[in-house]
Amino acid sequence: MDRINKIIQLLENGQHKEALDEYNVVLNSGSHEEKFLLGEELFQYGFLDEARALIEKLLTIFPEEGELLILLAEILVEAGEEEQAILVLETISTNDANFGQSLLLLADLYQMQGLYEVSENKILQAKELLPNEIIIDFALGELYGEQGEIAKAMKAYETVLKETNEIAGVNINGRIADLLSASGAFEDALVYYDKALNEKLEINTLFGYAFTALQIGYNRTAIEKFTELKSLDPEYHSLYLPLASAYEREEELENSLRTVQEGIKQDEFNKELFFKGGKIALKLGKQEEAETYLRESLVLDPGYIEAVLTLNKLFLQQERYEDVLELIRELDLVHEDEPQLLWDSALAYAGLEEYSHALDNYERAYTYFKNNESFLLDYGYFLIEEGKNDQAAEIFKQMLNDDPTNTEYLDILERLSDSENFS
Numbered sequence: 001m002d003r004i005n006k007i008i009q010l011l012e013n014g015q016h017k018e019a020l021d022e023y024n025v026v027l028n029s030g031s032h033e034e035k036f037l038l039g040e041e042l043f044q045y046g047f048l049d050e051a052r053a054l055i056e057k058l059l060t061i062f063p064e065e066g067e068l069l070i071l072l073a074e075i076l077v078e079a080g081e082e083e084q085a086i087l088v089l090e091t092i093s094t095n096d097a098n099f100g101q102s103l104l105l106l107a108d109l110y111q112m113q114g115l116y117e118v119s120e121n122k123i124l125q126a127k128e129l130l131p132n133e134i135i136i137d138f139a140l141g142e143l144y145g146e147q148g149e150i151a152k153a154m155k156a157y158e159t160v161l162k163e164t165n166e167i168a169g170v171n172i173n174g175r176i177a178d179l180l181s182a183s184g185a186f187e188d189a190l191v192y193y194d195k196a197l198n199e200k201l202e203i204n205t206l207f208g209y210a211f212t213a214l215q216i217g218y219n220r221t222a223i224e225k226f227t228e229l230k231s232l233d234p235e236y237h238s239l240y241l242p243l244a245s246a247y248e249r250e251e252e253l254e255n256s257l258r259t260v261q262e263g264i265k266q267d268e269f270n271k272e273l274f275f276k277g278g279k280i281a282l283k284l285g286k287q288e289e290a291e292t293y294l295r296e297s298l299v300l301d302p303g304y305i306e307a308v309l310t311l312n313k314l315f316l317q318q319e320r321y322e323d324v325l326e327l328i329r330e331l332d333l334v335h336e337d338e339p340q341l342l343w344d345s346a347l348a349y350a351g352l353e354e355y356s357h358a359l360d361n362y363e364r365a366y367t368y369f370k371n372n373e374s375f376l377l378d379y380g381y382f383l384i385e386e387g388k389n390d391q392a393a394e395i396f397k398q399m400l401n402d403d404p405t406n407t408e409y410l411d412i413l414e415r416l417s418d419s420e421n422f423s
Contacts, residue, residue, distance in 0.1 A: 003022060003025070003026060003030070003034060004026075004034060004037050004038050004041060006022060007019050007022045007023055007026070007038065007041075008041055008045075010022065011045060011047075023038070023042075023050060026038050026054070027053060027054060027057065032058060032061070032062075035054045035055075035057060035058050036054070036055075036058060036068070036071075038051075038054055039051045039052075039054035039055045039058075039071060040071065042054070043071065043074065043075055043078070046078075048075055048078055048079045051071075051075055052072065052075050052076075052079075055068055055071055055072045055075065056072065059072065064091075064093060064096070066092045066093070066096035066097060066098030066099065066101075066102065067098055069088055069089065069091060069092050069098075069102070070089070070092070070098055070101055070102055070105065072085075072088055073085040073086075073088045073089045073102075073105060074105070076088065077105075077109065082109055082112065082113070085105075085109060086106060086109055086110075089102045089105055089106050089109075090106070099129065100126045100129050100130045100133070100136075103122045103123070103125050103126035103129070104122070104123065104126055104135070104136065104139055106119075106122045107119040107120075107122035107123045107126070107139060107143070108139075110122065111142075111143055111146065116143065116146075116147055119143055120140075120143060123136060123139050123140050123143060124140075126139075127140070134159065134160045134163045134164065134167065135167060135168070137156045137157075137159040137160050138156070138157070138160050138167050138168065138170070138172075140152070140153075140156040141153045141154075141156035141157040141160065141175070144156060145175070145179050148183070150179060150180070150183050150185075153179055154176065154179070157172050157175060157176050157179075160172050161173070165199050166199075166200075171196045171199060171200060171202065171205060173192045173193075173195040173196035173199065174192070174193070174196035174202065174204075174205040174208070176192045177189045177190075177191075177192035177193040177195075177196055177205070177208060177209070177212070178208055180192065181193075181208060181211070181212040181215070186212050186215050186216040187216065189208075189212050190209065190212055190213065190216075193205060193208060193209035193212065194209075197209060201232075203229055203232055203233050203236060206225055206228060206229045206232070207226075207229055207236065207238060207239060209225050210222045210224075210225030210226040210229060210239070210242070210243075211242055213225060214242050214245065214246050217249075219246045219249045219250050220250070222242070222243070222246040223243065223246045223247065223250070226239050226242065226243040226246065227243070230243070230262075234262075234266065235266055237263070237266050237267040237270070239263075240259055240260065240262060240263025240266065240267070240273060241260075241263065241270070241272055241273055241276060243259050244256045244257075244259040244260050244263070244273075244276050244280070245276070247259060248280060248283075253280055253283055253284050254284070256276075256280045257277060257280045257281060257284065260273055260274075260276050260277040260280060260293075261277070264277070269300060270300075271297040271300040271301045271304055271307070272297075274293045274294070274296040274297035274300065274307075275293070275294065275297045275304070275306060275307050275310070277289075277290075277293035278290045278291070278292075278293035278294035278297065278307065278310060278311075279310065281293055282310075282314065287314060287318070290314065291311065291314060294307050294310055294311045294314075295311070298311075298331070302331050303331065305338050308327060308328070308331060308338075308341070309338070309340055309341075309344070311327060312324050312327065312328075312340075312341075312344045315327070315348075316344065316347055316348065316351075319351060321347075321348040321349075321351035321352045322348075322352070324344055324345070324347075324348035325345065325348050325349075325352075328341055328344070328345065339365060339367075339368035339369065342361050342362075342364050342365035342368070343361070343362075343365045343369065343375060343378075345357075345358075345361040346358045346359075346361035346362040346365060346378075346379075346382070347378070349361060350382055355386055358382065359382075359386065362378075362379050362382060365379075366379065370398075373399065373402070373403075376395055376398065376399050377399070379395055380392050380395040380396050380399070380412070383395065384412075384416070389416050392412075392416060393413060393416045393417075396409050396412050396413050396416070397413065400413065
């Protein structure tokens with residue numbers, strides 16, 4: 001088909017006007033075969049309107065031809081007209097040689113819409129029609145896997161494995177491994193990841209293996225696999241955070257921080273990498289560096305509450321009480337959204353000797369932390385310092401009720417009682 005090849009060559013050379021002229025010749029006077037072949041080619045190149053015009057013209061002559069109807073449906077799906085594609089596919093006769101393929105396409109479309117039962121019915125209908133076609137078993141595996149029906153999906157995938165390890169560009173062992181990992185069956189997943197990687201080294205499969213190993217606590221294995229992945233593709237952004245976590249679990253904090261730094265070079269807009277860097281730096285005693293990382297995470301997401309709380313903890317430790325309050329004000333965070341900020345504010349105001357503000361925040365925080373021993377201890381001692389012995393006694397009575405043998409609480413209550421009697 002010289003004319004078809006010429007049009008494709010013109011398109012690849014960027015000569016769109018010349019290609020359009022040749023296209024119109026085929027559209028208006030080309031043979032049926034030319035129209036069909038050009039329609040297929042243009043569909044693959046993404047010229048959907050032009051491909052559709054050719055196929056629709058053929059359908060005026062061959063209105064019941066299943067191959068044409070399927071190609072039209074595929075064009076419609078690519079154009080985002082799924083409902084119209086379904087209507088087209090539903091017109092294909094049960095006697096047509098392409099009926100089985102139409103059922104699978106329909107199943108895909110219904111699955112995309114979340115109509116799983118309808119999708120399953122279409123696939124099972126295709127299975128009955130073509131019992132030995134493993135693409136149908138693969139489709140069942142995909143459907144059941146998306147629904148979380150692990151046993152059914154496994155059965156379907158295992159049927160495929162009897163014939164081939166790969167179908168439609170998908171490594172079946174890798175797919176099973178991903179499915180098992182997502183369901184929490186980590187040990188079983190690693191077996192299939194091993195099989196998949198022995199068949200073909202593929203970076204997504206390698207990531208799945210490493211991440212699953214991390215989930216199950218095989219930190220050294222995770223480090224080994226993530227490092228291998230990094231050597232294959234250092235721009236694989238998702239590897240850096242879990243690799244840093246694996247090093248952290250192994251107490252290799254310098255390696256963990258170095259991994260964070262490498263990750264930030266690849267993905268400078270990842271707030272979680274900056275947050276991880278801040279936490280690791282704190283563990284290493286690098287407070288200034290930690291603050292820099294944590295503030296960077298907040299530049300990326302001013303509402304990143306985990307970073308705010310970690311910074312507050314650092315500031316309180318450093319007795320930087322104004323910074324605690326400034327951070328909360330700057331980020332326009334509402335205290336009730338995160339109760340810990342009420343507690344932090346109470347500690348900061350107390351440190352600044354603004355006791356009325358501190359008391360207000362303690363009282364508001366009490367609603368959320370009335371069963372938290374650390375908070376109650378802070379609150380109780382604050383009340384004593386403020387001379388509010390009756391309120392302090394109630395707090396320590398509550399704590400003693402929860403821990404009747406605690407001598408510290410008994411001594412405090414005795415002193416409070418003596419003080420009351422003396423007054």
